[in-house]
Amino acid sequence: MGELKNDRFLRALLREPVDMTPVWMMRQAGRYLPEYRATRAKAGDFMSLCKNAELACEVTIQPLERFPLDAAILFSDILTIPDAMGLGLYFSEGEGPCFKNPVQDAAAVEALGVPDPEDELGYVMDAVRTIRRELDGRVPLIGFSGSPWTLATYMVEGGTTKNFAQVKGMMFDRPDLMHALLGKLADSVTSYLNAQIAAGAQAVMIFDTWGGVLSPRDYEEFSLSYMERIIAGLTRENEGRKVPVIMFTKSGGQWLGRMAQSGCDALGVDWTTDLADARVQVKDRVALQGNMDPCILYSSPERIREEVGRVLNSYGHGPGHVFNLGHGIHPNVNPEHAGVMIDAVHELSVPYHK
């Protein structure tokens, strides 16, 4: 594999000096790109796209052909692990992900095994290897997984939910069962991410999409503690470089100080927290990734540049900032607007690194 030509992203995650702020976008390989929609149409349904290493590689690379992004992220889904556990993942139009076999009692939790990442999840590792080969050192590749709590919400509810009634019902009434489920998921995520690292992922990110629906105490007990267990079990060096870990709890702005003690290298931050405040909270112990409101990409190029300037300014001087949106890019955004943002990050960030 080619030597890494652009390591700005990896350096920023480790709070090392860079020439300008690196930038990538959550869901950068996605529906806002016509070329993605074309590949997706070729693949058929969403999971067929994830399970085809060549096509997954194609869509992973697409945004890099358009924009000078500083990182690529594996194209996959956060629900590959429960799918590999036999829950029968499918996507229903308008309803999002669903499971044929939700996990709602002790017998169902007991029956779950830890999937072998090179067997049931081998298609993900094939995609990682294919992408690394195709990237040829252009930028680093990010691997990822959903957090145990986030996976559990879908597994217990059987799909997306508004109230989290069933998963919280299990958490409040059967904490023993919830811990058994989360423990199996933590083991699965650990071996899954380690396999991604072995296959070539140069950084990994844990997406805790639903940790923010918990109380502070429940967050620590049912989400954060399992992410800490995962981080403690990860391979942290590969190919002679450190493999940084990014943790992102959406709506977790109140808990950044606590999250910074988890062993991760960087925290994702959504736009409801000012990066200056976030930096104070984490005491510069970890890098920060974020945090422009994705809706700003609906605005004019002038407005987008202005907001990029504001976000850079809120982080301020010094290393440790990876620019990103505070959530995935929306499917109906004009791709040129994403380009305006990315160019503005590089251009406007130079003074902050002098």
Add this chain to the structure above:
Amino acid sequence: MGELKNDRFLRALLREPVDMTPVWMMRQAGRYLPEYRATRAKAGDFMSLCKNAELACEVTIQPLERFPLDAAILFSDILTIPDAMGLGLYFSEGEGPCFKNPVQDAAAVEALGVPDPEDELGYVMDAVRTIRRELDGRVPLIGFSGSPWTLATYMVEGGTTKNFAQVKGMMFDRPDLMHALLGKLADSVTSYLNAQIAAGAQAVMIFDTWGGVLSPRDYEEFSLSYMERIIAGLTRENEGRKVPVIMFTKSGGQWLGRMAQSGCDALGVDWTTDLADARVQVKDRVALQGNMDPCILYSSPERIREEVGRVLNSYGHGPGHVFNLGHGIHPNVNPEHAGVMIDAVHELSVPYHK
């Protein structure tokens, strides 16, 4: 109207000593009660129930017949103002509230008038007067409104939204237009709440359901500032008593310190913030209302009591706590579980007021 027999709720909002912590529940008059469903069936659709003073009074009183609640809240909808502005509110099954005529350009904003609360919104004032008469001083009656920003989200999007793309699009690209809309809404909410107070509301609450989707800067500019303008314009005394104002921004836990300077008497807090931390943030300047996760009501009575104890303990000793859920009670909760919570609040809170 009868003299107020139980003023625990009003006293707690003003941080005055009480014998035990007062408790009420957001959406306490609602679908979890079979008697509510029966009245609703009689009324026909949801807005017909809101617009019939006798039936609105009936459902307002229903939870008080079951439980020793310390406050009643006017049965109404947060979208009465845009409905009175002529936007054509209707409820579609499964989709929630919708507007026939969303507000999406300068001409539509220009055309909006400030509704006369005793004319187009007279049905609300009739309901307030009817409820006060029927309550006969048993407990105080809370009036309420949606916040300008929250009303604007529905008005611009034409209903509920996942991404807030259109309303944020207007906010980012046409801040002048958004401010014109919010200004009209602030004037409308002010006169609407003042009319509720004149009709007999003994406290008022502003529901900012969607302020939490904004960045800190946008929250201050587009939501908080308009709530402050409303509070500054409210009648703060009636029938010889102070009329307390409660402000509730769902997911606003990071901004409680700033919100405490708004002129309100109390802040609603959801369960993602610990009340001990909230109390530190607001420096005991205002009372706090909250904050049990509504999902705990799916648990066993023992677990519910335990959680009530935890919430009371997180607030700690001294005046200024109104117990509530951190969001509306869910429609499929067992009503007996609500009763367990309410009894536990009264019983377990006595030591905190000694």
